[in-house]
Amino acid sequence: MARSRLHMYYEGRVQGVGFRYTTKRVALGFEVTGTVRNLPDSRVELIAEGEREELDSFRDAVRDSGLSGFIKKETENWAEATNEFRGFEIVG
16 A cells, blocks of 8 residues: 655744644554644644544544644645655654
8 A cells, every 4th residue: 555645834823822742642553653742823734644543543543632622714735745754752
């Protein structure tokens, strides 16, 4: 099965609430690689790669980790994986 790339932008009160750290902790329970970072415009960017079903479950687990109350809007894009990541990291 081909690996996919999930590229998410989260808007709302998503900075200063432990969003990146919670996302990294959630990622440890899934077979995904990627990054999460704060953006200057107050959004959080998540890029994750893995099997599509695993990424769907990971995305849902991020919402269900207690973060959904801070999220006002999610923008989701899918593409083919580039396999550039080793592990899952907070990068900014």
